[in-house]
Amino acid sequence: DTGVSQNPRHKITKRGQNVTFRCDPISEHNRLYWYRQTLGQGPEFLTYFQNEAQLEKSRLLSDRFSAERPKGSFSTLEIQRTEQGDSAMYLCASSFGTQQPQHFGDGTRLSIL
């Protein structure tokens, strides 16, 4: 069990650029979740996958956001045409089934200049 791994740890980009984050879940975990956390707030749910199927998307996930989990392994979260309001910590979590706890990675901190 190597834990949930997220890359990069930090991303600084100019407004309007596209960015992509990667999440490698704990092996054998079939569920993968993306959350966003801004300063002083708890994480907010964005989307989740069961294997390769994306089962739910939050209203926070505008059409500039897209997430994939090809082959049910790692996942990517892409933000197109970034805006100042996208600055946040993007957290990935995984779990095995619904009764087990969600385990989080260290997140990717996105800063928009």
Place this chain on the structure above:
Amino acid sequence: KQEVTQIPAALSVPEGENLVLNCSFTDSAIYNLQWFRQDPGKGLTSLLLIQSSQREQTSGRLNASLDKSSGRSTLYIAASQPGDSATYLCAVRPNGANSKLTFGKGITLSVRP
């Protein structure tokens, strides 16, 4: 819509004190409740998971209780240490197939040597 509240937002205690962190939620139709620890700039570390049918869970110096009918949970930390300084978040998962977590804003704990 589920809302999770953690009050106070910050707490400072001397080393060795036993303390209780509170969490309340508005919708009692939860599947489970999870307590997390977050160190500055880091992801979330799962501390305890309580299923809706359980009343409490213990791990080392930590004990979490759940009163689903009143919409409350507490995290008890015995004999606090400076290393316990962190932000503690609680999160609830609703009943049904949806496994997204709704978080509180967290309580930032400082344990003074």
